[in-house]
Structure formats: structure tokens, C-alpha cells
């Protein structure tokens with residue numbers, strides 16, 4: 001990060017704080033050349049989140065992967081892309097509070113919980129896909 005005053009490239013972070021409901025990181029930086037202090041705001045991507053699978057292995061959270069699974073459940077129902085993105089956004093804000101790691105089971109439970117409230121058809125579909133597999137874990141393995 002370039003110094004805002006002398007444009008020197010060597011700046012260090014002296015303080016980091018997560019603000020705005022886990023969506024933004026505020027950093028205090030200090031230039032190592034002129035000692036000028038300045039503040040930067042970085043939007044925190046959910047991509048920073050690690051998913052811990054049942055077997056203990058870890059994988060980066062992948063927005064598009066989860067979106068695909070949700071779109072399948074919504075197929076042929078009346079929905080907009082914006083609606084799906086809002087759904088994901090609601091979930092991701094919640095999951096971000098688990099940062100830096102989240103259990104995959106929490107992801108699936110939260111998706112079901114959210115669908116159950118307002119989207120009965122996709123909920124039933126999601127649920128029946130679960131049931132057609134031997135176990136919930138087999139289904140989860142498909143994605144995470």
C-alpha cells in the first residue's frame with residue numbers, strides 16, 4: 001500500500017479493525033519513510049472464509065458453488081437473480097462472523113433454515129435432494 005503523502009511503497013499496518021457488520025476492515029497504516037499515518041478501508045470478501053468439511057479438510061468458501069446449488073432448488077419457480085443474491089448476501093454476512101473458519105454443516109443448516117421461512121418449494125426440493133442420498137453427509141460431499 002502506497003503512502004498517501006510521499007508515495008513510498010513501504011507502509012505498515014499499525015491497527016486493523018473489522019467494522020460495518022463484518023463487511024469492512026479499517027486499517028491504520030504508517031509510512032516507514034515519512035511516518036505519515038493514514039486510514040484505509042477494505043471491503044472484506046466472503047472468499048476469505050475457510051470451510052471445514054466433515055472429514056476435517058478445508059476448502060475456500062466459494063460463492064458461485066453455493067449459488068449453483070441454490071439455483072437448482074429454485075428451478076422453474078418464480079425468482080429473480082437479485083433475490084438469490086440477496087439470500088446469499090444475508091447468509092454470507094452471518095457466516096462472516098465465523099471468520100476465518102466455518103463448519104460446512106453450519107452452511108447447510110443455515111440455507112435450509114432460510115429457505116424454510118420464505119421459500120417452501122425450494123426448501124422441499126433441497127430437503128428431498130438430501131433424502132435421495134444415503135445420508136446428509138453424502139450430499140454435502142457433492143459440494144463441500
Ligand SMILES: [Zn+2]
Nearest residue numbers: 003006031034
Ligand atoms: Zn510517506
